[in-house]
Amino acid sequence: MNKLESVDQLKNLYEQTSTYVLFKNSLTCPVSQEAYREMEKFVQAHPDVPLYYLNVQELREGSNDVAETFNIKHESPQAFVIADGNVTWNASHWNVTKKNVEKALAE
Template sequence: MFKHSTRCPISAAAHREWSAFLAGPEAERADHFWVRVIQERPVSLALASRVGVPHQSPQVLLIRDGRAVWHASHYAITAGRLKAALDQAAAQR
């Protein structure tokens, strides 16, 4: 799940990394969703409450069985880290 602010340059950089991740074969290993935090504020806040991870923007959450098993925000969002998080989550199954 990628939480994106359409008004933030840091979020724009994170969106490029998210897009790079989605362009690779790893993206097919998991469902992926995008929430625009300004336009879809209630969804963003409900998500934060439901998975127990405080809201940040930009933010990426890897959710399994209804809980966040990994998350990153701001410049920690990179295609490489997304792939590594997915690999680690798969190894823990």
Template structure:
């Protein structure tokens, strides 16, 4: 699997208008907890169905996009944070040690 970098606010609109599932992972490059959550996520991410786009947001570089995600999907900003989007709606929002590939997979399947 491979990350799709979120670097353009227009990508949020694309995710909102897409059908099916997408995952957004918000990461702080200045936080060791966020780094551990990212590594854990990447260790298990092969379990996520292949056709599920995995978006990665460096929120230090793109705070504007992080704010847009919170507004668009009606979630409280956290970092690290994983959002599971289905047909334009956030159906799963987890943060810190609660981020779980297994939970995402269970929700998709």
């Protein structure tokens, strides 16, 4: 899992044409903690699929930028599959699971 620590890193990520997963995580939410574990399982099973994450408390501006850039209401936890700069799937809360990300990538 690749941690994003600046808005510049995030904006550079938007320019990628390859498929990747973006995960927004809360450091204080138990649902986010479970989603984080699910994303760790995903990375272990699929090391070839880049996964980037940001902690909303540490990078609030970045979290807001994701919502604005993709015109998707902010939630936490929240995961996105992004291909060619477009969101092809997103989910929040208990729907952020290894299985759901795998399913989204297979479509």
